[in-house]
Amino acid sequence: MANTDSAPLTEAQREIMEIVWLQGEVTVSEVRDALAERRELARNTVQTMIVRLEEKGWLKHRSAGRTFIYSANRPRANVLGAKVAQMVDRLFAGSAEELVTALLEYRGLSSEEAERIRIMIEEAETNQERHSR
Incomplete structure (x- = not known):
């Protein structure tokens, strides 16, 4: 059973995950x-790091003959969201x-970014109202 805790990624693990998320x-x-x-x-070094990422729940694989094909087990957005939450807690005393x-x-912000953020805030407020009923 894979361990799905949110242990932070090392720099090398993060590099691998960025490749997986991209490809x-x-x-x-x-x-x-x-x-x-x-x-x-070395190939063995990369393989060991990938196996460890799978053991920790970051990756999953499927077999194609004798080759393992790996994909992300956690979406990049979720991982980044957790990192941002940690950053807000650490650097801004929890204040968004x-x-x-x-x-x-x-x-x-560009005007386009500001408009997209306004829409996201409105959607978040609407979702929050639905869940508080």
Whole structure:
């Protein structure tokens, strides 16, 4: 049974997951080839890291003959959401408002981003009202 706790990813594990999320399905060799653009790793090292990610519940596999084809077991958005929540708790004392203030003051938003965010807020408020009834 896979462990599905939310242990943070190491930098190397995060690199592998980014490749998987980008490509959808991968083999160990495909991950090694993608990582080789940044640094050379032995196939066995990559395979061990992938097996560990599967044991921790981040990846799943299917067989195609003797080849295992891996895919994400957790959507990227969920993982990023958990990271953002940790960041808000750590850097902004849990205040989403302070996070947004910092974003607006130091980065700014395009009018398109602002409109999409308005729509997301309206949808979140509507969903919250439905669930509170």
